Amino acid sequence: MFSLTAVSAFGAPLDLQGLMSGKVTLKSAGKLAFGPDGVLFVGDSVDGKVVALDTGDRAEVKSAPVLDIRGINHKIAAALGTTQDRILIDDVIVNPISKKIYISASRGRGPDAVPVILRMDSTGKLTELSLDKINYSVAVLPNPIAADAKTERDVAAATVAKKAQQPLYVKVNTSAPNDRGTLRQYAISDMAYHNGALYVAGLSNEEFSSSFRVIPFPFPDKVQEETGVLMYHSSHGRFETNSPIRTFVITNLENQPTIFAAYTCSPVVKIPMTQMKPGGAVRGVTVTELGGGSTPLDMIVYRKAAKNYILIASTRSVFNAIQRLPLDGMDRAVELTSGFPDAGGVPFEVVPGLEGVVQMDKYDANNILLVSDVNGSLDLRTIPTP
Known part of the structure; x- marks a missing residue:
């Protein structure tokens, strides 16, 4: 039996007395996730921490409005007093209570860029979430991947250049404050709240660098050690412990809490949560x-017509596509452990007409939120689940 956990994951109302009041300083604003009672988690990969913010956004909306907002990148730039080529958008998610949209972005590009959190209502009106005085708490990650950690490709290029006694010129995208172009951006690659704890995927400095951290909320004084993840990378034809998880979802499979994680290039991996130990x-x-x-860019899990699915937005060939993966019977899926398949394992389908999607989130039980790149304009809309 398969059951979704999108509602039950938040559990009882949260006691917010453990939060402190004051000014929050972020070095980067990357992945976002909502917890209970309008608490927003912000991943700060550069500073190696997660910040919980009490947004105060707890007015429940029972009938969510249909959204169709064009050019949100231009709207964000105007709200920040700049142009769209001087901002970067890192994540876009829905507050499951109010249905308002929350966006992590940066004003400016490069090392001096300023991270911001924005809130958008159903009319497209944007407001910046002030961090000058807010109720918050911080979880500092032990052993995040080093700020100067290099990819295998970087190391290989440096080795070739050294042997050839030639200078090495590495083109690095420094257009964001979270060190894009280095492995540090994957210190926090995705987050999800489930049954009283925040699950944080990312890279650590350990031998099993690809890992999950399970952080109870309200946050403890010290975050426990991570759980390393070993998986077979079907495109690389080998078992790996250092490939970063790009996005993941949590659900119940045969009454067992299970993570489905998607990796670059691009296996989808089932991870039994009961076996995760600090x-x-x-x-x-x-x-x-x-x-x-x-x-992979984003994932959601949903139910439609008595069937259960994972929806995955990803870059595929020269366009961005959405793939739909059936979840019923996934507990009996045969593991991929050999070969170099271009596509294999549990069959999926590409959803037609949804090209260009760069961000995605669950809006309500019957609709999803999409952000699509349409000739340089980022358009935000809601559509029925496919």
């Missing part, structure tokens, strides 16, 4: 492969 390691089961060269 300071230990868990082996994931690779259940499908979205295709070589694909990069």
Whole structure:
């Protein structure tokens, strides 16, 4: 039996007395996730921490409005007093209570860029969430990936250049404050709140660098050690412990809490949460492969017509596509452990007519939120679940 946990994950109302009041300083604003009672979690990869913010946004909306807002990148730039080529948008999510949209972005580009959190209502009106005086708490991550950590490609290029006795010129995208172009951006690659705890995927400095941290909320004084993840990377043809998880969802599979995580290039891996232990390691089961060269961007889990699905937005070939993966029977999926498939494992379908999607979130039980790149204009809209 398969059951979704989108509602039950938040549990009882939260006692916010553990939060402190004051000014919050962010070095970067990357991945976002909502917890209970309008608490927003902000991943700060550069500073190696997660900040919980009490948004105060707890007015429940029972009938969510249909959204169709064009050019949100231009609207954000105007709200920040700049132009759209001087901002970057990192994440876009829905407050499940109020249905308002929250956006992590940066004003400016490069090392001096300023991270901001924005809130958008159903009319497209934007307001900046002030961090000067807000109720908050902080969880500092132990052992995040080093700020100067290099990818295998970087190391290989440096080795070739050294052997050739030639200078090495590495083109690095420094257009964001969270060190894009280095592994540090993956210190926090995705987050989700489930049953009283925040699950944080990212890279650590440990041997099993690809890992999950499970942080109870309200945050403890000290975050426990991470759980390393071993999985078979079907495109690379080997077991790996250092590939970063790009996006993940949490659900119940046969009454067992389960993570489905998507990796670059681009296996989808089933991870049993009951086997995750601080300071230990868990082996994931690779259940499908979205295709070589694909990069997962976002995932949601939903139910439609008595069937259960994962929806995955990803780059695929020269366009961005959405793939739909059936979840019923996934507990019996045969693990991919050999070969170099372009696509294999549990079959999926590409959803037609939804090209260009760069951000995605669940809006309500029957609709999803999409942000699509239409010739340089980022358009935000809601559509029925496919």
